[in-house]
Structures are given as C-alpha cells and as structure tokens.
Amino acid sequence: MNEFLLIYRREADFDTQFTAEQLKEISKPWMDWMGGLAAQSILADRGNRLDSAGKVVKPNNVVTNGAYVEIKELIGGYSIIKAASLDEAAEIAKGCPILAVGGNVEVREILQM
C-alpha cells in the first residue's frame, strides 16, 4: 500500500459565513466520507482544513495576498489515504463530498524520502 495526498480544491469565494445549522449540514457528508475511509482502514491522516486567507511569497521579496497563484481556485484542505495504485486512489476520491459542491480533488502519490 502506498500513501496518496488528496488535495481538496474549490471556488475561491466559497467560504462565506455559515450559521451553526448550515455548518452542521456541511460537516455531515465530510464526517461520513472520512468515517467511511477510516472504516476501510485506509485513512492514513485525516489532514486538516485550510483557512482561505493566505499569502504567496515570490522571489525578490514579492509577497502577494491570496492563497491561490493564478486561478480563482483555493485549496480547502487535504488528507492522506492508503491505496494500491494511483488509479485506485483516484477511484476512492470519487466519493469525496467536495465534488457535490463543484470542487475537485487532486490525487498525488507521496514518494518516501
């Protein structure tokens, strides 16, 4: 089994203010998805969510606001899963709830040092 990083991306202006009730509604599919991965014993690291604020540091002391580089897409969070191959990891990522809100998942194999 190898480890794969799942990078969750979505629209940059997605993260607006939510009520507690809405947050609960958003968190349920995520908890079910993570719980499902954990039940298969393939969740290596639940990872974290990332705040939408960020800065990009470039050469020559250039620092820009915004966590995104070019496109209006933001990394919302990441997890690490275990899978036999990149194809299998991608198949697993099809269940991610970010797809239901127009986001996407980037799947990358982690190469051990």
Place this chain on the structure above:
Amino acid sequence: MQNNKLISNLFRTEHRKVTAVLARVFGFEHIQIAEDIVSDTFLLATEKWGQNKLPDNPTAWLYTVAKNKAKDHLKRNTIFTQKVSAAIMAESSLSEEVEIDLSEKNINDSQLQMMFAICQPVIPAEAQIGLALRILCGFGIDEIADAFLSNKETINKRLLRAKEKLRQHKVKIEFPDTHEINKRLETVLLTLYLLFNEGYYSVSSNTNLRKDLCLEAMRLTYLLIENKATDLPVVNALFSLMCFHASRFEARIDKNGEMILYDEQDSCLWNDELIVKGTNYLIRASRGDQVTRYHLEAAIAYWHTIKTDSAEKWENVLQLYNKLLILEYSPMAALNRTYALAKAGGKEKAIIEAEKLTQLTGNHLYHSLLGYLYSGVANEKALQHLQTALKLAKSKGEKNRIAKNIKKLNTLKK
C-alpha cells in the same frame, strides 16, 4: 464450610492489599519474597482457621501475621539487611525496624503505585493484565488461566517473564511525576480497559469470573478517580464507559451463559443505577476539551442505554463511530459504524459502504452484518453471507445464533 467461603472472600480482598504494601517495601527486585510471605500468611490462616474458631478480627489477624513475617524476613536475611533494608531505613528514617503500614491510605497508595509499575509498555498487554489480576486483584493462577482460556503453566511462565522484565528495566514502585502522569496514565487506562473487555467479551464460560474481571477493572479505575492527581476527564470517561456496559450485565447473558444481542435484550433487566452513574461520570469527563476514544465509546454506550429507536439516536451513534474510527481504526468499530449507518440512513446506503470493507472478509461478524443488511433487500445474497459466517464462526453460541438467522430467512423465503 462457611469458614472456607469466608477465607476465599478474604483472600481476594486482603491478598491484593497486603501484596501491594509488601511489594512496595521489597520492590520488584524481591517481589517474590513479598508474594511468598502473603502466600504463607494465607496458608497459615487456612490451617489454623480450619481447625479452630476464627479469630475475632480475621483481617487484623492476617495483617499482624504478614507484618511479623515480613519483619522477620528483613531481620534474618543478610543480603536484605545490607542492600534493601539499608535503603529503606535511610528513606524512612526508622533506624530500628521497618514499618509495614497496612492503613487504608497506605494500601490505596500502594495499589495505585503498583498499578503504574505494572502497566509498562516494556511488557506485553496480556502480561500486564495477568500481573494486574494476580497482584492488584488477588486472583489465583488457576482463575487467571480460566479467564484467558489457558493453563496454569503458561500463565505462570508469562507472569515470571513479565516480572523479570520489570526487574531488568529497574521499574520502581512509585507514583509518577506530575508532568509524567498523562503519558503513564495512557498505558494504565489501556490495561484497565482491556481487563474490563477481557471479562465483558471473553469466551470463557465462567460467567461469575467474567463479571469479577469487570468489577475489578471498575474498582481499579475508581481508585484513580479517588486520587486527586489522577481524577482526570479521560479516567472519568473510561469509568463512565464501564458503568454503561456493566448496566447490561444481567440482560446480555442467558441462563446457559450465551450472549443475548443488544436488540433482543430485555431492557427491564438493565441496571438503572449504573446507567445514572455512567451519565454522571460522562458529565465529569466533559470538563476540558480533550476527546479520547474512551469519551467517544462512552458516548456511544450512552446512546445505547436509550432503548427507543429514533433517527436522532442512530445519526448520533454514526457520527460518534466516524470520529472514533478517524481517531483509531478497529474492526469492531468499522462493523458497528456500518450497522449504525443502516439504522440512520437505510440498508442500501450501508450495503455500499459494507462492500468496501474488503479487509474484513475473513471475519464472521462481517458476513453476519452483510447477512443482516441484505435480508429483505436481496435474500439470496443474505443467505450466502450467513452461510459464510457460519463456516467462519468459532464459538458454539455464535454458530447457534447464525443458524437461527439462516432458518428465519429460509422461512421468510417460502
């Protein structure tokens, strides 16, 4: 006859107290001497009390005899006088003789310190539980063998090896430093948790013994709660979990010693007092923001004390299992999560998730679960899974239960 019963009860409760106190005096270096003194004391009691009348205060009698034997030994043994006693005397500022303190406070302190001394990652969990049963709970080797479905020789060897290991690692019988408590407590709690589970889920047919294991685990956990330094949320969570589980003692095992599944239990037999107790300790466990597996398992057990099925109940149980699994995977949690999903979101959803649990295909409980999920959805498939479960199941009780479900499904199909 009555004397025998009294002696065996006293043996359990007093044996562990005297052992803990003496073991602290002698240290793991010479724990065998402590154990021998205790054995001699009880042997003498059995002989004397068998022939004559019981002394007015049997406990005091035991303490006096044990104390004298210990003191005699300390005086007699030259190695001891030179090595160990010198150190003890220096510490205790008693120049004349060593004090063997069998007061309630010192007994409790000694037991707590012993608990920390035994629960060490350097010895395997099984051996920790064995030593806890022997030294902290006063169980006989034959009883420990019965609980582990093993034999006396194996258990004796296991305990000897473990004690040797503790000696090699120079484990001291003392209370850990304040900053170390949390880390050390982790191992202690895991051992108590496993000790409880050994009784609760054991396949041993000795129902009374199994219950005793659970009660001992609860007693030791409570000892930690009574001590200020270890009265932490996580300890309260574990105790709460044990109370909730223990509340179903009478309901979960039938007259023949066979398990009764949760769904089929007579909830009138649930112990309300223990449920209330579990709830109170769960509230005490909620101080602070630490959420451990014991918190989550206690919360799951809490929801199971509510007999009425509701979407709310099972949705809560599902989310708790999600959190538990994310924290730490276990096959049982994976299966129970899928069951909760079926109850909260319907069997179709649960089947999709269950089919993904390919790591469990060798587990009879996995096939029992699929048998349940496919019942009424695709009965032929349900039957296949139940038959696989029947083949994989080991205990007679489980085989009977699966066979019963197969029969039920067959009648439905007709």
